[in-house]
Amino acid sequence: xxxxxxxxxxxxxxxxxxxxxxxxxxxxxxxxxxxxxxxxxxxxxxxxxxxxxxxxxxxxxxxxxxxxxxxxxxxxxxxxxxxxxxxxxxxxxxxxxxxxxxxxxxxxxxxxxxxxxxxxxxxxxxxxxxxxxxxxxxxxxxxxxxxxxxxxxxxxxxxxxxxxxxxxxxxxxxxxxxxxxxxxxxxxxxxxxxxxxxxxxxxxxxxxxxxxxxxxxxxxxxxxxxxxxxxxxxxxxxxxxxxxxxxxxxxxxxxxxxxxxxxxxxxxxxxxxxxxxxxxxxxxxxxxxxxxxxxxxxxxxxxxxxxxxxxxxxxxxxxxxxxxxxxxxxxxxxxxxxxxxxxxxxxxxxxxxxxxxxxxxxxxxxxxxxxxxxxxxxxxxxxxxxxxxxxxxxxxxxxxxxxxxxxxxxxxxxxxxxxxxxxxxxxxxxxxxxxxxxxxxxxxxxxxxxxxxxxxxxxxxxxxxxxxxxxxxxxxxxxxxxxxxxxxxxxx
RNA sequence: CGGGAUGUAGCGUAGUCCGGUCAUCGCGCCUGGUUUGGGACCAGGAGGUCGCAAGUUCGAAUCUUGCCAUCCCGACCA
Numbered sequence: 001x002x003x004x005x006x007x008x009x010x011x012x013x014x015x016x017x018x019x020x021x022x023x024x025x026x027x028x029x030x031x032x033x034x035x036x037x038x039x040x041x042x043x044x045x046x047x048x049x050x051x052x053x054x055x056x057x058x059x060x061x062x063x064x065x066x067x068x069x070x071x072x073x074x075x076x077x078x079x080x081x082x083x084x085x086x087x088x089x090x091x092x093x094x095x096x097x098x099x100x101x102x103x104x105x106x107x108x109x110x111x112x113x114x115x116x117x118x119x120x121x122x123x124x125x126x127x128x129x130x131x132x133x134x135x136x137x138x139x140x141x142x143x144x145x146x147x148x149x150x151x152x153x154x155x156x157x158x159x160x161x162x163x164x165x166x167x168x169x170x171x172x173x174x175x176x177x178x179x180x181x182x183x184x185x186x187x188x189x190x191x192x193x194x195x196x197x198x199x200x201x202x203x204x205x206x207x208x209x210x211x212x213x214x215x216x217x218x219x220x221x222x223x224x225x226x227x228x229x230x231x232x233x234x235x236x237x238x239x240x241x242x243x244x245x246x247x248x249x250x251x252x253x254x255x256x257x258x259x260x261x262x263x264x265x266x267x268x269x270x271x272x273x274x275x276x277x278x279x280x281x282x283x284x285x286x287x288x289x290x291x292x293x294x295x296x297x298x299x300x301x302x303x304x305x306x307x308x309x310x311x312x313x314x315x316x317x318x319x320x321x322x323x324x325x326x327x328x329x330x331x332x333x334x335x336x337x338x339x340x341x342x343x344x345x346x347x348x349x350x351x352x353x354x355x356x357x358x359x360x361x362x363x364x365x366x367x368x369x370x371x372x373x374x375x376x377x378x379x380x381x382x383x384x385x386x387x388x389x390x391x392x393x394x395x396x397x398x399x400x401x402x403x404x405x406x407x408x409x410x411x412x413x414x415x416x417x418x419x420x421x422x423x424x425x426x427x428x429x430x431x432x433x434x435x436x437x438x439x440x441x442x443x444x445x446x447x448x449x450x451x452x453x454x455x456x457x458x459x460x461x462x463x464x465x466x467x468x469x470x471x472x473x474x475x476x477x478x479x480x481x482x483x484x485x486x487x488x489x490x491x492x
Numbered sequence: 493c494g495g496g497a498u499g500u501a502g503c504g505u506a507g508u509c510c511g512g513u514c515a516u517c518g519c520g521c522c523u524g525g526u527u528u529g530g531g532a533c534c535a536g537g538a539g540g541u542c543g544c545a546a547g548u549u550c551g552a553a554u555c556u557u558g559c560c561a562u563c564c565c566g567a568c569c570a
Contacts, residue, residue: 004503004504004519013563013564014563017563028561028562030561032560032561087568087569088568088569124570153570155569155570157568157569157570158493158567158568158569159566159567159568159569164570165569165570169570171570218570226570237570238569238570239570240570241570273570274570275570276570277570306529308528308529309528310527310528342528344528344531345527345528345530345531345532346528346529346530346531347528347529347530347531347532348530348531348532349530349531350529350530350531351530351531352531354530363529363530365529366529367529368529375529492569492570
């Protein structure tokens with residue numbers, strides 16, 4: 001466990017990988033680039049899903065499910081989208097295997113079972129969904145169409161990393177259709193707000209809301225909004241995107257509706273998604289050199305109770321007290337695990353739960369039962385205190401709220417301390433190499449300049465912040481005039 | 493896909509240059525006993541196609557070739 005954990009300073013990426021695997025979140029599988037999400041990691045993802053799903057429904061969306069496969073002819077209909085994803089598609093070309101006559105016991109692809117038309121394993125579902133929407137939308141009365149799906153997608157990435165970039169990943173993708181441009185833009189912005197709200201209030205990660213530059217825009221979108229988070233190593237992570245699709249997909253798939261005047265118009269679209277990459281963001285934002293740190297709102301269990309005893313008699317005494325406390329806490333909505341394994345010593349359990357990021361630990365021994373107390377340890381600050389069991393549930397609820405808030409505050413402080421303005425090229429480069437982080441700087445607005453800066457420094461424009469202050473200045477690279485700062489960073 | 497590194501028991505490793513007496517050690521695992529308020533101790537035990545496949549050789553963990561996987565650096569990307 002943590003005695004084997006390399007420090008963040010010594011090797012950040014190894015630290016990350018160690019946490020993912022040693023905290024039992026996920027592991028590499030027999031399939032290149034694809035991970036197995038283990039029960040403890042999946043439980044966190046389920047918490048995320050539950051919270052997000054509720055928020056989607058509260059904003060009027062419903063869930064549906066569309067096929068994994070997209071016929072190539074549909075996939076290529078929206079040209080920019082198809083071109084953008086073409087280089088990372090898995091393609092199904094056959095539908096049958098047969099015994100290999102040359103190798104007994106082995107199978108081979110049956111050459112007679114070639115598909116008429118290849119199927120693309122979805123890298124994103126716009127094509128299959130918009131081709132379906134064509135049949136669902138005739139009138140303005142059919143709009144807006146507000147649908148989300150929870151699914152897996154495949155993008156054949158060259159270099160993968162657990163949660164941050166895997167060939168197959170889990171996500172949700174919302175796909176909506178509207179009768180006006182204004183309404184579609186409102187939807188795009190609404191969902192960005194939902195993502196920001198989720199990141200800040202559940203994940204305890206402050207995020208920067210903004211729009212992408214043309215270079216970084218989703219293939220097939222008119223405008224891409226994003227939330228950007230800053231990781232502890234000073235690199236940025238795109239945590240969610242919301243796209244205004246204009247009428248691009250409506251044109252590509254001929255999706256039209258009759259308006260109130262009886263005239264046919266193309267519908268306006270949006271799509272938005274977050275993925276299991278959020279797991280990576282969660283890990284890298286809060287965890288420390290002792291292991292994972294989880295915000296209470298997303299922890300599979302918020303409190304672990306570790307009983308301490310020597311004799312059978314003590315064990316039954318301590319156990320019944322533990323169960324009593326567990327019940328009391330569950331009554332006020334706190335999730336509790338009673339770790340009554342008799343195969344491990346308390347010290348081992350302390351270390352294990354600490355490594356796995358359980359927000360609060362309660363230890364109960366015979367002494368506590370006698371005194372009417374418990375020992376409570378916070379994972380975020382590692383502070384221990386002895387609390388009277390009277391009103392314990394109220395105190396625990398309060399502590400969990402404090403931990404949630406403290407994690408957010410710490411992450412926000414970190415981001416504040418690692419966001420800098422640069423006004424010259426030298427300053428820009430120095431900031432990048434010294435500290436990384438977000439760098440706020442003037443840019444002349446051209447893709448060429450953005451590209452050159454990226455080439456020279458590996459830093460890209462993460463976003464143009466929403467509600468950005470207008471300010472006259474000169475592009476740090478070209479010296480041409482600029483009327484606002486944008487956010488640069490090296491990114492995952 | 494380009495550059496670099498690695499692959500030996502569940503994990504971490506020694507051995508590879510210089511082929512044979514070589515499958516090493518620690519953790520973990522199993523059994524028994526003593527333990528239990530911060531990662532227990534003693535004794536005994538099990539566990540291996542040395543990544544996979546061909547080749548060279550009397551003989552391959554060790555040499556050659558191909559493939560696969562992982563990590564790091566690029567390009568690509570949520």
